[in-house]
Amino acid sequence: MIYLNQAATSWPKPESVLAAYEQSVRALPSSQFRSSAGLQRAARSAAAGDSTLIGNGGAVMNDDVIGETRQVLGQLVGIRDTGRIFFSSGATDSANAIVYGLPFDSLAVFATETEHNSVLRPLLNLVEPVCGPQNGEVRIIPCDETGYVAPEAAARALEGICKPAAVFVNHMSNVTGRIQDIAAIARVVHQKDAILIVDAAQSAGCIPICVDEWGIDALILTGHKSLYGMQGTGAYYVRDGIPFRPYRYGGTGRDSRKLYYSDKPPFDYEYEVGTQNGPGIAALGAGARYCLERGVDAIAAHERGLMSACSRALREIPGVTVYGHGDSSADSLGQNAYGPVLSFNIDGMKAGDVAYILQNAYGIVVRAGLQCAPLIHQEMGTYENGTVRVSVSDMNTMAEIEELVRAVREIAGSVGAAAGHAADAANDATDDAASTADLHVKGRRL
Amino acid sequence: MKIVEIIPSRENCVEAGWYAYDYMLDKPVDKQLIDALRPLGSMTYLGMLRKPFFKIDTAEYSIKGLEGDSFFRIAVDDQRRESLEKVNAFLETLE
DSSP states (O other), X not given: OEEOBXXXXXXXXXXXXXXXXXXXXXXXXXXXXXXXXXXXXXXXXXXXXXXXXXXXXGOOOHHHHHHHHHHHHXXXXXXXXXXXXXXXXXXXXXXXXXXXXXXXXGOEEEEETTOOHHHHHHIIIIIHHHHHHHHOOEEEEOOOTTSOOOHHXXXXXXXXXXXXXXEEEESBOTTTOBBOOHHHXXXXXXXXXXXXXXXXXXXXXXXXXXXXXXXOSEEXXXXXXXXXXXXXXXXXXXXXXXXXXXXXXXXXXXOTTOOOOOSSSSOOOOOOOSOOOHHHXXXXXXXXXXXXXXXXXXXXXXXXHHHHHHXXXXXXXXXXXXXXXXXXXXXXXXXXXXXXXXXXXXXXXXXXXXXXXXXXXXXXXXXEEOTTOHHHHHHHTOTTTOEXXXXXXXXXXXXXXXXXXXXXXXXXXXXXXXXXGOOOTTOOOOTTOOOGXXXXXXXXXX | OOXXXXXXXXXXXXXXXXXXEEEEESSOOOHHHHHHTGGGSEEEEETTSSSOEEEEEOSSEEEXXXXXXXXXXXXXXXXXXXXXXXXXXXXXXXX
């Protein structure tokens, strides 16, 4: 089996991630702030030579692993104030925490056309109904057909706003792989005293991110993609000074007598409630450490090499249209930069059928459809049929890409040969796409 | 050919708006079976692939699979799920 669906969930994981997860599960459980038993027992077990009670990397138990993971994540994405990194169950949970936590009744809200439903749906289903059409309209900043959001487009969108604004930007499209110039967009956003929320679910771990340097106010992360962690783990960061309420409350292991939090500055909110996913966070920490030790630039270079070769080879196949990864020479932060994702279609075939054939006839796993990012497909002209998405990780090889290209060449060639017998093109009502008329996006495209 | 089991497909995102089912068979799909399915709708057959691909399209449902696999997939429009019974009845006649 060749797995080229890394943008969904990375597989396989580095051995260090699997080891960290197993060690955390095997270790005595302890929750954040709730017990020093882990530390004490680990110290005792270490003294007694019992390695089964020792946590990740020979360090102590889950208490410490959680703090260490915060540090490693901060180092990886350029956040000095790692105490403002909070764990979640993934990008969707992180996005909801931010959407629910910000004071949207007083904000003008913007999102780009490249956003994933993990951001779009919280915005469109929370902000608009709660705040009303006058105050709560989500305005959509357009991208081009590659998924690029020009900083000038963000500037035009923000022209004339007369109240504080929040701007959501997807760092890297999960459809085309297009990377946004976040530093430039941040300058535009901050000129309007707006706050910038960046969704780095696809880019963290495989594309350099400099949160503090670029001026990102809030960041959305997930653990199970290029950070090589487990499904059901993630994190988010909200800069100190951003008014931000928790969207969930509960036990934290600290100050149990306190039942109310202050809703006036200085806020004393706690954002991680309930028992945290210790093993998942340990794995996330190990995954982030893998990225740090391997080097994000080295990972990006490896993946760019695979995707550039893939893009070039696919474009040479008659009947194949490639979306994204148009400039193989771009560096990972360049104007025309792409991450380890591209989409394609074969003339005369539905994306879902191509993916079905790849998986069941050739043992190649890809993703077909709209990839939970419907708006960008409108710009690409692929809303009806969707696309076949190819995505790689540091674990993939050039041989696997060559196998994919061979398979696509066979499929495209077969379609061409069978063109005379092709199914009625009007009989399109299958698979991924609803009709365009079904698209009901309340946000106003700018 | 006997249908051993009908399993709801997990690929709901791909089959959005439609309900998809994987039909598990007691033997691999062969060309004879594919030809026998032609009355069910408009047929696409890609015979040059490593495993030949077939697809039958109608406005109500689509059937697709690969020659040599012991399963195929049927996707049916949510509004026309009764058409699945028609397909099932037809498939039973193929034994």
